[in-house]
Amino acid sequence: MHMDSDISPPLPALVSFAGIQKTFAAPEGDGTLVAVEGVDLTLEEGHILTILGPSGCGKSTLLNMLAGIYKPTRGTVTYRGAQVSGLNLRTGYMTQNDHLLPWRRILANVRAPYEIAGMPRRSATAKAMELIDLVGLTGFENAYPTQVSGGMRKRASLARLLAYNPETLLLDEPFVALDAQLRLAMQAELRSLARRLGKTVLFVTHDVDEAAALGDKCAVFTARPGRIRQVVDIDLPADRDLMTLRQNPDYGRIAAKLWDLVTRESREGRISHET
Amino acid sequence: MKRSLYFYRLVFGVGLLLLWQVASGWLVSPVYISSPVAVAGRLSELIASGELFRHARITAFEAIAGFLLGSGVAIVVGLVLGRARRLAEVLDPFIMGFYSLPKIALAPLFVMWFGIDMSMKIIFTAAVVFLVVFLNTYSGVRSVSPEQQTVFRLMGATERQVVRMVIIPAALTWVFVGLRLSAPYALVGAIVGEIIAGNRGLGYLVARTTAQFDTAGAFAAIVAIVTLGVLLNMGIKALERSLMPWRQMEDAREVAI
Ligand SMILES: Nc1ncnc2c1ncn2[C@@H]1O[C@H](COP(=O)(O)OP(=O)(O)O)[C@@H](O)[C@H]1O
Ligand SMILES: [Mg+2]
Secondary structure: OOEOOOOOOOOOEEEEEEEEEEEEEOOOOOOEEEEEEEEEEEEEOOOEEEEEOOOOOOHHHHHHHHOOOOOOOEEEEEEOOEEOOOOOOOEEEEEOOOOOOOOOOHHHHHHHHHHHOOOOHHHHHHHHHHHHHHOOOOOOOOOOHHHOOHHHHHHHHHHHHHHHOOOEEEEEOOOOOOOHHHHHHHHHHHHHHHHHOOOEEEEEEOOHHHHHHHOOEEEEEOOOOEOEEEEEEOOOOOOOOOOOHHHOHHHHHHHHHHHHHHHHHHHOOOOOOOO | OHHHHHHHHHHHHHHHHHHHHHHEOOOEOHHHHOOHHHHHHHHHHHHHHOHHHHHHHHHHHHHHHHHHHHHHHHHHHHHHHHHOHHHHHHHHHHHHHHHHOOHHHHHHHHHHHHOOOHHHHHHHHHHHHHHHHHHHHHHHHHOOOHHHHHHHHHOOOOHHHHHHHHHHHHHHHHHHHHHHHHHHHHHHHHHHHHHHOOOOOHHHHHHHHHHOOOHHHHHHHHHHHHHHHHHHHHHHHHHHHHHOHHHHHHHHOOOOO
């Protein structure tokens, strides 16, 4: 792996993966399956890192290790200077599945983190309503999750994540099931919210355009066992407008570079078939 | 669509009664199968004399009390064992053994332990209901997505909050499957108890009338039992609707692929 730019970060890293390897028991036989190997990666506070790689290369595994759900087999994950052991409560998760509680209305779903924190009902409701407004769900607060569209559930899930207000957002292919337009809207919203609130974000995707549009930098992974092929700095303006980004020549250059990196493997004849 | 469905059901029901009426005395002696007209006559007698309601009240009380006791204990045990994986593994063969035992085989022992009054029928009913509700609650707890629980733990939820906010509501759907499945067994428990030992209740009424060759009376009691079963089911459905309003929303959604 080599860094794309040699400018060392001015801030100490918030997140660092050092010499990470993670193996699982192989699904058949009693061998082991190496999910990720030799991963060294750092992320500064307030930055957005996109993690790009084919299915099964260990992207989710990496996020799980930062959240403290999995322990690395080898190496250490450090968060704010301390080794992650046990659940890392400064992180919040959002995946392809929105994980809303089907028995709670949208409002009550968004309010759940405040209830957990023991906030009085009235102020919890007021704060949840603000977030519902922020993600554009006003008018749907009394609907059950099954009654609204997939995009709205995603917004509700995002609002709940913001209610919980973790320092670092772990987003694991959150927009996979959305159509192109909705997806773009959600990406734009996510980027502007994360910047406004100063969130650090690790965003997993297997979509090259999404990785380029959203990230401040992008870690491109090889197929399993996942190794970092390259960390690419995405030198697009921090306040980029995602709606018009496709016309930006710098964007085109970066996307082309990412495409080149993700297709290198198959061009080298190592085609991996993964689901 | 809906109207024609009701119509055909009516036709079938009336047809069945007609067949019964015609067959009685022509194909089979009324001593064995009585006839709809005779049953209706006997039923109105039993209602008029107040006898039917006296017995029905007792059976209903036994079935409902046993049902509440059995399912209440089952829900608590199901929740606890659903969380305590190790303990559940240890107990598994014992539970399965008890599950495969026809509970009726226990009835004589229950008579010995608890006598022949109502408490025996209530405890017996509870034992019959317990396993069905327990097994459903247990699988409900086990089926709650671990990811969902992790999402809540990452929000800082304590174990108790996870149980209260995620596990119990998620298991509720399954609990109700268990309740609906076991409601008929609650009646079986109460009525078997009354047939084996007792001098009150609809089960006793069936046993007594049959022994006296009052076949119409036996059928009248059976009609009352069916009615009780239907009412019990309706009660559970109503409870389900009020406890799980989100389920109706799911059902009301138009089905689309
Ligand atoms: N809990 C687990 N037990 C066993 N194998 C796992 C587990 N989690 C992930 N894996 C395996 O590790 C590999 C990487 O998985 P994952 O991190 O989910 O990939 P990605 O998110 O990049 O698609 C896959 O082969 C997957 O089957
Ligand atoms: Mg994944």
